[in-house]
Structure formats: C-alpha cells, structure tokens
Amino acid sequence: MNPRPRGTTATSAFARLLETLRPDLVRFAFWLARDRAVAEDVVQETLIRAWKSREEIKDPAATRPWLLTIVRREHARLYERKRLPTVDLADVEAQGDPALAGDGDAGLEDLRRAIMKLPDEYREPLVLQVLGGLTTSEIAEQLGLTQPAVLTRLFRARNKLREIYGLAPAEDVE
Amino acid sequence: MSSVIDCKHARLQIGGEPQALSGDVAQHIATCTACSKFRDETLAMESRLRSALELPLHHFRDSPRKVAPRRFALAASIVLALLVGGGVWLLRPQPALAAEIVEHVRHEPGSWGTREPVPPAVLAAVLAKAGVRYNPRLPVTYASPCLFRGHIVPHLVVQTDRGPVTVMVLSHEQVKAQDKFIEGDYHGVVYPAGSGSIAVLAPKGQEFDGTLKEMLEGAL
Numbered sequence: 001m002n003p004r005p006r007g008t009t010a011t012s013a014f015a016r017l018l019e020t021l022r023p024d025l026v027r028f029a030f031w032l033a034r035d036r037a038v039a040e041d042v043v044q045e046t047l048i049r050a051w052k053s054r055e056e057i058k059d060p061a062a063t064r065p066w067l068l069t070i071v072r073r074e075h076a077r078l079y080e081r082k083r084l085p086t087v088d089l090a091d092v093e094a095q096g097d098p099a100l101a102g103d104g105d106a107g108l109e110d111l112r113r114a115i116m117k118l119p120d121e122y123r124e125p126l127v128l129q130v131l132g133g134l135t136t137s138e139i140a141e142q143l144g145l146t147q148p149a150v151l152t153r154l155f156r157a158r159n160k161l162r163e164i165y166g167l168a169p170a171e172d173v174e
Numbered sequence: 175m176s177s178v179i180d181c182k183h184a185r186l187q188i189g190g191e192p193q194a195l196s197g198d199v200a201q202h203i204a205t206c207t208a209c210s211k212f213r214d215e216t217l218a219m220e221s222r223l224r225s226a227l228e229l230p231l232h233h234f235r236d237s238p239r240k241v242a243p244r245r246f247a248l249a250a251s252i253v254l255a256l257l258v259g260g261g262v263w264l265l266r267p268q269p270a271l272a273a274e275i276v277e278h279v280r281h282e283p284g285s286w287g288t289r290e291p292v293p294p295a296v297l298a299a300v301l302a303k304a305g306v307r308y309n310p311r312l313p314v315t316y317a318s319p320c321l322f323r324g325h326i327v328p329h330l331v332v333q334t335d336r337g338p339v340t341v342m343v344l345s346h347e348q349v350k351a352q353d354k355f356i357e358g359d360y361h362g363v364v365y366p367a368g369s370g371s372i373a374v375l376a377p378k379g380q381e382f383d384g385t386l387k388e389m390l391e392g393a394l
Contacts, residue, residue, distance in 0.1 A: 015293035022295055027229050044299035048319060051296040099229055111226040129191075130220075131227045136191055155189035158216060161223065167215055170185040 014054050017063055018047060024064075024131060025071055031127040032075045034116055036099050045074045068132050069142060114164045122157035125150055178202075184209045192216045271347060271364060272355035275373050278322055278329070279340050279360065285316040285331050286338045292317045297330075304328045306343050323347065339382045345370035 025046060029039035049070055057063055100116065102108030115123060128134045128142060140150045152173055159169045179187075184202040187195060192213070195203075203210045279285070292300075292314045301308055303319040304326045315338065316331035325346045331338045344364075349371045353364040362375035363386075376382050 012290055012293075015291070015296075018293050019295055023231055026231060027227065030229060031227065040302075044302050047293075047296045047299045048303070048317075051292065052318070101230070103230060108222070108226055111222060112229070115223075115226060126223075127227060130224050135194070151186060151190035154191065155186050158189045158192075158219070158223075161219065162215070165215075165219060167219075170189060170212060171182060173182060173186045 013060065014057070014063075017060065018050065018067075021064060021067055022047070025067055028068060028127055028131055029071050029075060030099060031115070031123060031131070032072065036097070038075075038078065042071055042074045042078055045078070046070045049074070064132065065134055065138055065142070068128065068134070072142065111161070111164055114161055118157055118160060122153050122160065125153045126157040129154060181206060181209050185212055188213050188216050192220055271349070271373075272353065272357050272362065274323065275342060275362065275364070275375060276357040276360050278320065278342075279375055280358075282318070282320075282329065285318070285329070285340065288315050288331075289333070291315055300328050300330075301343075304343065304345070306345050308343050310341070334382055336382060337376070337380050339380075340373075340375040342373040342375075343370070344373055347371045 022043065025043045026039055029042040029046075030036060033039050033042065046067060050067055057066060100109055100112040102110075102112065115126070118126070125139045125143065128139045129136070134142065136147050136150045136154070139145075139154075140147045143150065145153075155170075155173065159172070162169050179198050179202050181202075184199050184206065187199045188209070195213075203213055297310075297314055297317045300317040300319050306328060308328065308330075310330065310332050313333045314330050315333055316329070318329045319326045320329040320342075321327075322329075322342065322344070323346065327345070328343045330341045330343075332341050333339075340362075345368070347364075347370055349364050349366045351366060355362055355364070356378065359378050360375055361378050362373060364371050364373045374382060374386065
C-alpha cells in the first residue's frame, strides 16, 4: 500500500467548509443566473478560485460572504466572457424548470416562480440576505450600494412577494 | 412615550430586515396594530421564503447543459494493453508535445510543493471544467484547469510512494502509441487514451513506473 501524505485522511477544515457551503453556493448561483447549467459552471469556477486563494481567508466566519462574492464575480465574468444569452423567463416558465419544483407543494413552486420574476436588483439582495445570511451592511458592501438603498430594495422585493399570499402591499417608499 | 417613527418607515424596516428590527420599530409596533399585523405577516412569509430559496439540488443533477462536455474515455483493455507492452516504444516521442508539457509544468513550480489533498469538490470542478472524467486512485494535492494548446485540460499532481507526479489529461491530444520522453530535468510518458492521451511527468531520477497502473486506471 502506498503511503499517503500527511493530511489525506484528516481533510482540512477549509475543504470541509467548501463541501458544506457548496449547496448554498449552487442555489445562490442559480438565483443569479436562473439557469442550472450556468449555476453549476459558476460554482465550479468559484471552488477552483477559492481553493487557490484559500490563504486569504484568516477568519472561517468570513468564508461564506467571501465565497458569495466570488460567485457573484464569476457569474458576471462568465456572461462577460462567453456573452451568454440572458435567460428568457417565458422559456423557463414554458419548460417548467424542475429546479423550481415544490415536490408536491404547489405554493412553494409558485413562490419560487415569483422570486424568479423579481427584477435582478431586488432578487439578488434578497437571496444574499435570506440564503446567504448577510446583513444589510454586508449586502451594501457586496453590491456597492448604501445601506438605505439595500433596505429599500429588500422592502420592495418582499412587497412584491406579498401579492402571492393575497396580502396587500405596503405603500412604497421613495 | 410616543413612537419616534411613522408607519411608512416602520414598514420599510420590517420589509427590509424583518429578523433584525431596531428598538424604534419595536416601539412603534407596540403601539400600532396595523404595523404589528404587517410584521406578523412578513415573518410568516419569511419562513416560506427561506424554504423557497433552498432549492432541492437533486433536480440539478439532470440539468440540461448548453454545451455537452467532452467525455474522455479510456477502456480498461487499453490500459492493460499498455501495461503488457510496457517496454515497447512503437513511435519516436513527439518532441513538440513533450516540450510543451514540460514547459507548462515549469510555469507552475508551486504545483509540486503542496502536500494538502485537494477537496473532492474542487477536483470534480477542475475535471468538469475540462469536460473529462478521471478518478485518480492516489491522493491529488494539486488540481488546476489549465490552458494547454488552446484547450482547458486538468493539470493534476498525484502523490505516489516515490514522490509527486504530474498528470495531465489531454483529451484533445492524440498519440498513436506511448511516447516516453526526457526533457531537461524531467522525464515522462504520454499514453494514448480514448480519443486523447494522458501525460505523466516527474523530475528526472524519480521513478513512477510502479504507480502508473493506478494513475491510468483512474481514467474512466
């Protein structure tokens, strides 16, 4: 039997963290791209870049926002580099993307479709907050916005989603 | 004590950050039935929202890809044939290809320096990016998708009992027979595999024949 290098059996903490966070990275990438294949490509690139730059991470708690930043950059880069066509929501609707399936919960599927239809400027901060666990301050930093601007976008995103529950939307804010 | 913010601003805060309401908003809610109801509705929606965003990933596995990845096939019979005919070099080495492989490895001197295994997810990402399948039987301590002759190829460093060895899966490079080469301080071999080839490289003097079988059998 070949001797294994030190550390082979005890996978590093960072490697384990990558494995743990990967599902949410795929989800986040999907909500950005609204396309499963593109989301997988973005996350592949993200994992490779993250592994190469792992020395940059000193605080494990900072890993999640750091990875989300890489996903955002890679998503933008992929579209820039490949000039991918933007996703036509009508096509997604017509194809009935199984990624949105509620597995028997029709309400959940409806909500996913409603999230898909949110403008990018509302959907992205919402996903960063709810799925990514980022604070408005962290989202503001990610998106290059002020905190009040982020708060407004989050408010508007939820306000649009209220309709799906038959709830009256709140008065908009300036 | 009167509320310091009005309903409009309270709802902005509730809709923007329902899980982290400030003292001012809490104070407003305590005295405003309508905003209290708005908060309750928002929080009820919040748990559904999280469930909605947590997509079931098992649906991603049958994701239709826009561009089908090129699969790299290496039949076990080919491996066996190569191993059986181990010492027979049918063709002269391809100096250009060998030189470019060595040149590529020279440009990534750090690749042999690490002993930390690459996480499976990263290795899978590198292979997927190159559109190849390869399951190294030995620990991989370096994995990078590299541009080589106009194609993305996986550049791996595999740890053998004799030391680290570079493996490059060249799905776009066809060779008619195994090519053994010596270039500068390195020696290696390029094997035909499927519709492409696999290059194995080590510093001169470091043998890897004993582990070639494991390295090549990993190719699917």
